[in-house]
Amino acid sequence: MTTTEIRTTDAANPGPAAPGKGGLRGTARLSKRLAVDFGALVVLVALWQLATSAATTPFFPTPLEIVENFGKMFFTGPPEHLFLTDAATGDVFASLWRMLLGYAIGCAWGIIVGTLLGRSRAAREYTDPVVELLRSIPATASLPLFILVLGGGDFMRVAFIAWGVSWFVLINTASGVASIHATMLAMGRAFRVSRVRQLFGIILPAAMPKILAGMRIGLTAALILVVTSEFMVATNGIGFQLIQAQRRFQVLDMWTWMLLLAVLGYLLNTILEVTEGRLLAWHRKARD
Amino acid sequence: MSVTVPMTATRSAVDAMLQVEGITHVYGQGATAHRAIENLSFTVGPREFVSIVGPSGAGKTTLLRILSGLLTPTEGTVSLVGEPVDGVPEGMAMVFQDYSRSLLPWLSIEKNVMFPLTRTEAGRDERRRIARESLEAVGLADRHDRYPWQLSGGMQQRVAIARALAYRPRLLLMDEPFASVDAQTRSDLEDLVLSLRDRYDMTILFVTHDIDESVYLADRVLVLSRPPAHLVEEIPVPIPHPRDQITTKETDEFVDLRGRVARLIRSGGQPDGGGSR
Ligand SMILES: Nc1ncnc2c1ncn2[C@@H]1O[C@H](COP(=O)(O)OP(=O)(O)O)[C@@H](O)[C@H]1O
């Protein structure tokens, strides 16, 4: 949670247009980054291993135990399921599915509304107080209301994730669209470019650096939100299993689910960063 | 004005490409209102090259924005070939003063030049051919796959010009297009524009604050006053074509015209200015 917090605040200040952590510069840069990332990680894990094997508390199993359990829990299934266990196919896929659907809807909604707001200063000024107020409610705090109104099913969870994600995307999109230089927009009109092409050929590409910055924070948020939503009235999912493990004092399982979340978060973020690196090559280079 | 409109309108249908009638433009309202243009009228004939000079802040960009239909004037009308301009007209292209902001940084310069062409009949290959031809005309054909931010300011300006040319406009509006290039490039671009005017049969309105340039390029120079801009004088430039950067500028005629324009600008449109003989 703490690492996610730090990332959120870091990305919440995209500045003029936050490129992803400096962005990726081709495969060379990627492998270099992986080396740096994993180098530090190896040292950290080694220290962690030493500390936890020296300590006797039952709450902190050693990393080796966690990794071993990780393999056992998720990759000891039948060959016809690609060795994936029921936990992997059932709970992990259930969470992933909810998360990605909610994320996609939240991004779409955020981009649509954000673009509309970004296009009209009057609309922005008019809705600003409402937007500021609503987005200040921590998304997690609205979960009880979502359950009350939409019930305890998947529909509620997807809607809840979409809601939480949409604010980051909406605000970034609106600011990105609003800050497009007037001359660029005038160019589209002066050459009688169709409205659709003005939108897809000028407005959205020009705002893309900011939109993607919002989508990156949104992705982190989506992971938090899916787990949180599964803490309550759920029957499966990563969040549900986490709570179950905690209630049954299956400390090792709890840690294993946490490790899984870390891996998932890392993978998803990397996918988005690589996509961003591709899409925004022009932006990065134009700034150099 | 109500008396003169019908008369001139009839005339315009015959021999005017562009007709500007009593244009006034006020930015803002109330105490902060700024009168940028005051009762400006003039006519531009087909294939004419008209320079517009005036001090910085006179309202030249405002005028072009009005002529292009991007901005609706507070008062007055603009007609293109007899048709009142209401929104951006067809067959008009613009080279923006802020040229680098008018290029799309995520597209190669060839794609930038092709960008406005989608509405034309031409297929993709044809559009690419037109784009290449225009880039060739401005001497950038070998860099078609570069991106705007990889080019110098002068080259970016040429891309903006190529984009306008590829559009095959009848009327080309250019807003201080050579303001930020070095002297040599500037001379080259001036001659380029003159040759392209002949090749593509365009009417050109060319805003500049460079007096030599205004005379060298134009068939007629419109001198605007200090703001709010009104027309100080129209000066015909009867120097024959083709013109030459060195010899034309040495002729008595050129020196004389340049002096007249300079005095008019310095006087800022005051009747007591030493300009008019
Ligand atoms: N959108 C605007 N709102 C208010 N004032 C403007 C706007 N655009 C230009 N102006 C003002 O109008 C005047 C003329 O501007 P402009 O047409 O750009 O002059 P020029 O191109 O001759 O330098 C300037 O004083 C400028 O500050």
Ligand SMILES: [Mg+2]
């Ligand atoms: Mg200007």
